[in-house]
Amino acid sequence: MSAALLVRTLRDPASVAGLDASGWNGLIAAARAERLIGTLAFRLADVAVPPAVMPILSDARADAAREARQALWEADRAAQALGALGVRVVLLKGTAYAAAGLKAGQGRFIGDLDILVPVEAMAAVEQALIAAGWEWVKDDPYDDAYYRQWMHELPPMIHATRDRMIDVHHTILPLTARQTPDAAAMIADAVPLGDGLYVLSSEDRVVHAVAHMLADGDLQGGLRNLWDIHHLLADTDPDIVIARAARHGLLPHVQQARRLAAALYSPGARLTLWDRLIRARLLARDGWGRETRKALIFAFFLRSHWLRMPPLMLARHLWTKWRKGHRPS
Amino acid sequence: MRQSLTLRIGPATFRIGSAWPAPIAELARLYAAYPQPIDAIADFTVRLQPTSLVRRFIRPSIFITGDHGLADAAPMSLSHGLLAAEMGMNLQMALGWRRHLLLHASSVEKDGRVLVMTGESGSGKSTLAALLGERGWRFMGDEFALLDLDSGAILPFPRLVSLKNRAIDVVAGEVGEARMGPLLAATAKGDIRHMVPRRDAVARMGKGAMPALLLFPRFGHAADMRAVRQAEIFMRLTQASTNYVALGEPGFAALTRFVQHVPARAIDFPTGEEAIAMVERLWEERT
Structure with missing residues (x-):
């Protein structure tokens, strides 16, 4: 299992000393598939590796540096577009880690720009972004209505000339989820970076990363999310994290993430049966970068919908998407 | 697997x-x-x-x-x-790929200097490179030319030559069946056959050389030739590169140097034979 090899290498970079060519091929393929190749490249920066591996890792570091630069530029453009509104614009996930210079951001893949703004400012933010050149990606009325009624974010937008996506959130979980985090408190406690941009407090960063990984979604990219959490936890006061997680209704999730991070990226932890299932899902990747354990992956895909929607709503949603020709990959 | x-x-x-x-x-x-x-x-x-x-x-x-x-x-x-x-x-x-600027172009070498040919699929750049590779030039690649960011040299990427439709018979007649792959009929791009480059092109695939001429070939038109200005060359090459943006400033610097130092011409031609005659003449006249 190459995902397991990837995890071992991130935990203990010196362990690559014994790898043969096929081990390296599996490690690199798994790291690319999990979008952890940049992170791996930083972890191995001071470790002796075979000559053929060196350019692969230095390419990955250069790509990560470019992604961070582009992400910060997008954040700057969003700040510029939203500056006149006078609302707090809170950077989330990869862009936030890069902007705040966090260890979790080192080599991290950064996709879209994710921002959190107060729910009452959503309409104004949407108008300001459109005026500054962002436009809608989805032209399907059902998807658009679904986002606006049930999701925690606007439908995704893309900038017409820079071709970069922005996700505008007003809270950190879909409105249909069982938990209702206190987004207003998160925004109130956010830490200023200057230029009208903020990042979440170190404890809320953990809560958000955990909510994203364990209370939403199907654990695609879970190894990367857990790597973030592993480093974000190191910057926090454990008691404040517990209090914060409880306030947002996510204490069990945060405790579980702590156990998983300790089991995978630290010496170890006692895992429950449910933890072990998640670990099996996280490690479902072979030496060619392919997903394994298809049934388990599909079960987590189903669970992600179950988490987001009550049964009747789920049935109606799946029926609508099916008629539109959507099939799970 | x-x-x-x-x-x-x-x-x-x-x-x-x-x-x-x-x-x-x-x-x-x-x-x-x-x-x-x-x-x-x-x-x-x-x-x-x-x-x-x-x-x-x-x-x-x-x-x-x-x-x-x-x-x-x-x-x-x-x-x-x-x-x-x-x-x-x-x-x-x-x-x-990040180690060179990737140009969607074919390339051949003679006398230690490289001719680079870029154009859309169907422009004739693959066929021309394949034919020149049989007539005294060293074939370096029909799909990607790799521009070295430091030295400005073009490095070979001599994979199999992908020949389409009418080009298949023209080239197969010249190189013989032994170096031709199977006929792949009715692909999304029409009929395709692959050609194996000459043994010396493969043996020297680690050796690059400095570029001396850039051509924009266009097959299927009356013979014609025109100069291309540097700004146009630059824009067309950024469009012909898949990693220009990803490479950032080093890519910009390498491409700028290439455009400033390598003379360029656009050539139209009705047949492969006429194209080869034009190429050989331009190669002799290059400054």
Whole structure:
């Protein structure tokens, strides 16, 4: 299992000393598939590796540096577009880690720009972004209505000339989820970076990363999310994290993430049966970068919908998407 | 994966895995003169996998992917497996290569200097490079020319030459059947046959050289030639590069130097023979 090899290498970079060519091929393929190749490249920066591996890792570091630069530029453009509104614009996930210079951001893949703004400012933010050149990606009325009624974010937008996506959130979980985090408190406690941009407090960063990984979604990219959490936890006061997680209704999730991070990226932890299932899902990747354990992956895909929607709503949603020709990959 | 092969082309090493034996067997045969290390660390992994469990056995259908892939890549018939493998390798280069500026161009070398030819699919750049490679030039590549960021040299990437439709008979008649791959009929780009480059082109695939002439060929028009201004050359080459943006400032600097130092011409031609005569004349007159 190459995902397991990837995890071992991130935990203990010196362990690559014994790898043969096929081990390296599996490690690199798994790291690319999990979008952890940049992170791996930083972890191995001071470790002796075979000559053929060196350019692969230095390419990955250069790509990560470019992604961070582009992400910060997008954040700057969003700040510029939203500056006149006078609302707090809170950077989330990869862009936030890069902007705040966090260890979790080192080599991290950064996709879209994710921002959190107060729910009452959503309409104004949407108008300001459109005026500054962002436009809608989805032209399907059902998807658009679904986002606006049930999701925690606007439908995704893309900038017409820079071709970069922005996700505008007003809270950190879909409105249909069982938990209702206190987004207003998160925004109130956010830490200023200057230029009208903020990042979440170190404890809320953990809560958000955990909510994203364990209370939403199907654990695609879970190894990367857990790597973030592993480093974000190191910057926090454990008691404040517990209090914060409880306030947002996510204490069990945060405790579980702590156990998983300790089991995978630290010496170890006692895992429950449910933890072990998640670990099996996280490690479902072979030496060619392919997903394994298809049934388990599909079960987590189903669970992600179950988490987001009550049964009747789920049935109606799946029926609508099916008629539109959507099939799970 | 059940079947696999590791293959070195120019500076890049590919690990190609397939759910079926046929594409790997064809690759191994046509790339027989290339290094096929048993135990090497590859730059890229390519996977030819079934589009679904059923499609492994019944009307087999290939999904081309790997380290880098496109979610909406069109499935291909197993009878086009060789083409799928070639496309898989091209995909990795186009999306993942960072060590040189990648130009979608063919290239040939003579007297230690390189002629680079760039254009859309169908412009004739592959056919021209293949024909020149049989007539005293060293074939360096028909798909990607690699521009070195530091030295400004062009490095070879001499994979199999992909010949389409009418070009197939023209080139097959010149090089002989032994160096031709199977006919892949009715692909998305029409009929395709691959040609194996000459042995010396493969043997010297690690050796680059400085560029001396850039051509924008266009097949199927009355013979014509025009100068191209530097601004236009620059813009067309950024469009012909898949990693120009990803390379950032070093890519800009390398491309600027290339455009400022390499003379360029656009040439139209009705037949391959006329094109070769034009190329040879321009090569002699180059400044």
